[in-house]
Amino acid sequence: MDVGDPLFRTEFAVDVVDLFLAILTAPLLSGWIGTCRxxxxxRTPAGVFQPFWDLLRLFRKEVILPEHTSFLFRAVPFxxxxxxxxxxxxxxxxxxxxxxxxxxxxxxxxxLFSLVRxxxxxxxxxxxxxxxxxxxxxxxxxxxxxxxATLMILFTVSLWSGSTSLSRIIQSLLSSSDPVHPSLMxxxxxxxxxxxxxxxxxxxxxxxxxxxLTMIHEAxxxxxxxxxxxxxxxxxxxxxxxxxxxxxxxxFPAGLPAELSPPAVILGIFLLIGKLMAAxxxxxxxxxxxxxxxxxxxxxxxxxxxxxxxxxxxIHFVLEV
Amino acid sequence: xxxxxxxxxxxxxxxxxxxxxxPRCFFPHENSATYLEHAADLKSTGGRFLGLWxxxxxxxxxxxxxLLKEGLILMVLSLGKDAAGDFVYPSLSRIFPSxxxxxxxxxxxxxxxPAGLEDQRPWVxxxxxxxxxxxVPPGTRISSQTSSMGRPDYPFVRVKGPGIHEIPVGPxxxxxxxxxxxxxxxxxxxxxxxxxxxxxAHKGVDGLFRGxxxxxxxxxxxxxxxxxxxxxxxxxxxxxxxALDFIPAAGxxxxxxxLLERERLMNHLGDLGAIGNDAGLAFALSQFGRLKEELLRKxxxxxxxxxxxxxxxxxxxxxxxGDPAIRDLLTEIxxxxxxxxxxxxxxxxxxxxQDRFQNTGILSPEIATRMGIGGVVGRASAQAWDLRSxxxxxxxxxxxxxxxxxxxxxxAARVRVRFLExxxxxxxxxxxxxxxxENVIKEEFPINPDITEGxxxxxxxxxxxxxxxxxSPGGIIQAAHHLDPSAILWPALEMxxxxxxxxxxxxxNKSFNLSYSGNDL
Numbered sequence: 001m002d003v004g005d006p007l008f009r010t011e012f013a014v015d016v017v018d019l020f021l022a023i024l025t026a027p028l029l030s031g032w033i034g035t036c037r038x039x040x041x042x043r044t045p046a047g048v049f050q051p052f053w054d055l056l057r058l059f060r061k062e063v064i065l066p067e068h069t070s071f072l073f074r075a076v077p078f079x080x081x082x083x084x085x086x087x088x089x090x091x092x093x094x095x096x097x098x099x100x101x102x103x104x105x106x107x108x109x110x111x112l113f114s115l116v117r118x119x120x121x122x123x124x125x126x127x128x129x130x131x132x133x134x135x136x137x138x139x140x141x142x143x144x145x146x147x148x149a150t151l152m153i154l155f156t157v158s159l160w161s162g163s164t165s166l167s168r169i170i171q172s173l174l175s176s177s178d179p180v181h182p183s184l185m186x187x188x189x190x191x192x193x194x195x196x197x198x199x200x201x202x203x204x205x206x207x208x209x210x211x212x213l214t215m216i217h218e219a220x221x222x223x224x225x226x227x228x229x230x231x232x233x234x235x236x237x238x239x240x241x242x243x244x245x246x247x248x249x250x251x252f253p254a255g256l257p258a259e260l261s262p263p264a265v266i267l268g269i270f271l272l273i274g275k276l277m278a279a280x281x282x283x284x285x286x287x288x289x290x291x292x293x294x295x296x297x298x299x300x301x302x303x304x305x306x307x308x309x310x311x312x313x314x315i316h317f318v319l320e321v
Numbered sequence: 322x323x324x325x326x327x328x329x330x331x332x333x334x335x336x337x338x339x340x341x342x343x344p345r346c347f348f349p350h351e352n353s354a355t356y357l358e359h360a361a362d363l364k365s366t367g368g369r370f371l372g373l374w375x376x377x378x379x380x381x382x383x384x385x386x387x388l389l390k391e392g393l394i395l396m397v398l399s400l401g402k403d404a405a406g407d408f409v410y411p412s413l414s415r416i417f418p419s420x421x422x423x424x425x426x427x428x429x430x431x432x433x434x435p436a437g438l439e440d441q442r443p444w445v446x447x448x449x450x451x452x453x454x455x456x457v458p459p460g461t462r463i464s465s466q467t468s469s470m471g472r473p474d475y476p477f478v479r480v481k482g483p484g485i486h487e488i489p490v491g492p493x494x495x496x497x498x499x500x501x502x503x504x505x506x507x508x509x510x511x512x513x514x515x516x517x518x519x520x521x522a523h524k525g526v527d528g529l530f531r532g533x534x535x536x537x538x539x540x541x542x543x544x545x546x547x548x549x550x551x552x553x554x555x556x557x558x559x560x561x562x563x564a565l566d567f568i569p570a571a572g573x574x575x576x577x578x579x580l581l582e583r584e585r586l587m588n589h590l591g592d593l594g595a596i597g598n599d600a601g602l603a604f605a606l607s608q609f610g611r612l613k614e615e616l617l618r619k620x621x622x623x624x625x626x627x628x629x630x631x632x633x634x635x636x637x638x639x640x641x642x643g644d645p646a647i648r649d650l651l652t653e654i655x656x657x658x659x660x661x662x663x664x665x666x667x668x669x670x671x672x673x674x675q676d677r678f679q680n681t682g683i684l685s686p687e688i689a690t691r692m693g694i695g696g697v698v699g700r701a702s703a704q705a706w707d708l709r710s711x712x713x714x715x716x717x718x719x720x721x722x723x724x725x726x727x728x729x730x731x732x733a734a735r736v737r738v739r740f741l742e743x744x745x746x747x748x749x750x751x752x753x754x755x756x757x758x759e760n761v762i763k764e765e766f767p768i769n770p771d772i773t774e775g776x777x778x779x780x781x782x783x784x785x786x787x788x789x790x791x792x793s794p795g796g797i798i799q800a801a802h803h804l805d806p807s808a809i810l811w812p813a814l815e816m817x818x819x820x821x822x823x824x825x826x827x828x829x830n831k832s833f834n835l836s837y838s839g840n841d842l
Contacts, residue, residue: 040604041603041608130488130489131488206601210495211495211496211827213490214825214827291602291671291674292601292673293677294824294825295510296510297676
């Protein structure tokens with residue numbers, strides 16, 4: 001496709017819109033989850049815009065750097081936010097054929113998320129506090145345990161298209177005539193577990209806790225303040241949003257605009273909002289119902305995810321080929 | 322003896338059942354040998370050490386309180402200067418291990434030296450004072466000791482070995498809680514040892530009591546630990562009343578017992594919610610939080626104070642309860658009982674919660690017995706001590722609450738004990754309200770002509786809360802001391818934690834829910 005091509009220009013515009021939409025919608029999604037959680041526990045919600053107010057407050061504050069930190073500590077929030085924003089360009093939001101799609105397939109995407117985790121662990125360890133170390137160590141453990149399951153899920157999904165490209169996967173899923181895919185059912189179950197583990201949600205990690213000894217994600221960002229903390233928080237919103245988006249793309253792609261015509265795009269937007277809200281509500285319900293797992297139960301949890309993904313993978317060959 | 326202690330009859334015969342409280346008696350000792358012998362004797366008869374404190378010149382004495390099933394024994398040891406000009410007394414730490422921190426506190430505050438105490442580290446003194454602050458007359462300026470060298474490090478006990486590292490936590494925490502420092506020795510996620518460093522909330526209560534009137538003292542006692550204001554006020558009132566040989570009317574006793582149960586209720590409700598929340602179940606916090614808040618609002622409506630401050634005073638109570646209020650409180654009790662049972666069912670049926678609670682933070686009954694642990698924590702470790710049952714004191718002997726006992730000593734046991742106590746507390750409150758005698762608010766009590774002493778002991782929501790006062794003629798407090806149960810429970814937490822995961826510590830800590838303020842007097 002040529003740069004002067006009008007189709008290219010439309011796609012480019014849509015991609016840019018997608019990116020900003022992702023970055024701006026991510027805090028809203030967290031706000032929605034918070035609202036659902038509050039309503040479910042009989043509290044008055046602070047509103048869906050609360051994460052924005054929190055971010056605004058943080059960005060207005062000064063940065064206080066802990067003693068003995070190197071440039072790494074300051075660079076990590078930018079790195080994390082940057083990588084996640086770039087990842088947003090690979091994941092179809094409205095445009096199922098993002099221009100940068102061919103650059104990265106799902107395996108690269110998982111690699112990018114791992115890079116984010118590694119950077120955060122570096123930032124946490126750079127401050128040299130026991131909590132940072134503790135959080136980083138636990139985060140690496142959870143990540144390391146969840147990654148095999150994640151890859152297995154992606155392979156199961158890829159079996160449909162014979163490709164690990166996100167666009168191809170979605171296109172083949174959209175064009176599939178089967179009403180249900182048993183293999184995807186199992187993959188979905190595994191994905192939900194991986195999603196909870198990777199994003200530090202209950203029952204793995206409690207994003208709302210103030211108990212420094214139990215934290216995972218929060219312990220890693222304990223030393224950050226002001227705008228740097230704001231970026232870390234925003235990154236967490238973005239990561240949650242992207243993980244949900246991947247889930248929607250893989251398991252509920254119906255309604256994604258097959259071509260970029262205005263009616264299809266508008267319908268796609270409404271469907272997407274509906275799906276995100278439904279997923280957010282489901283997440284809030286899970287978080288209200290479950291207590292946090294004892295940390296050494298996490299391997300069992302991720303092993304279950306791996307098992308489910310493997311079953312999905314096998315079922316594809318048994319039932320669907 | 323230049324001050325008159327209440328009369329003592331030898332051999333524990335003084336523990337005659339009393340109407341107005343737990344039997345309690347003073348045992349003066351003039352020499353160390355009989356003091357140690359008596360302590361060993363009390364230990365062998367199953368006595369539990371509750372705490373130890375001192376009073377300064379002109380009566381340098383050591384007071385150690387030991388609780389027997391029959392009542393409270395206060396051993397009073399008069400001190401004399403030794404050849405070097407120091408006040409030395411024998412340490413009880415070999416008989417009662419929990420005495421160690423109390424004796425360190427006395428050494429920091431008064432400069433009295435416990436002979437034979439192995440732990441030579443300071444406790445409440447964070448290297449701020451050049452001299453023991455209570456060893457000098459009130460009002461003396463004490464210069465700060467801090468030099469350009471900075472404060473010396475507190476020598477924590479360290480565990481050495483490959484892969485073992487230390488995690489310091491606090492005194493400033495990520496949440497808004499009281500200050501305290503915990504030093505963990507961990508191997509990966511496993512805690513090998515935890516040591517507490519407290520005293521950050523030290524506010525010199527013993528010094529503040531000196532020279533105050535009884536009513537000022539009551540106000541101070543109410544503010545020792547905000548969550549047990551009724552327990553401390555009530556213990557103080559009992560102490561003063563014993564010193565003045567005064568027995569409050571039945572209506573006053575009923576009202577006090579009722580307020581004490583209310584305090585227990587709201588704290589247990591708050592604790593249960595917080596324990597659930599620390600296990601990641603936010604639902605628990607909002608539900609129990611709501612129940613507690615409703616109680617607090619009812620408190621405000623009927624008693625004018627959400628946390629029941631200053632309602633119990635020496636000689637009486639500060640409120641009048643009319644029939645409409647009694648009816649309203651009775652309906653509240655019925656509704657609360659229903660809701661708590663519903664929440665208990667949810668707790669019991671929640672697999673994730675039970676998985677976190679069970680076998681976490683076990684304080685074995687053997688250790689609890691050896692350390693003399695009482696209160697909720699003790700009862701969860703099979704220690705059958707509750708001042709409200711087993712004594713003939715009014716009004717409890719009319720409607721004795723059942724002893725809430727569990728045997729496993731884990732977080733689940735402490736949760737279960739709290740649920741049981743809430744129910745018993747509700748039954749007791751209902752009985753008290755239904756049989757409420759005439760409303761008496763306050764009676765005048767006599768003014769003491771001599772120096773007199775008194776002691777009070779109350780089953781607060783955490784455990785036995787003790788107050789001791791010495792009044793000079795005219796009702797001026799010459800010296801006073803309060804014991805919050807937290808002081809003996811903090812070492813028990815250290816015993817319950819090793820072997821658990823670092824991430825489970827907050828849950829265990831919450832299931833104890835000890836007061837920093839009550840400890841750091």
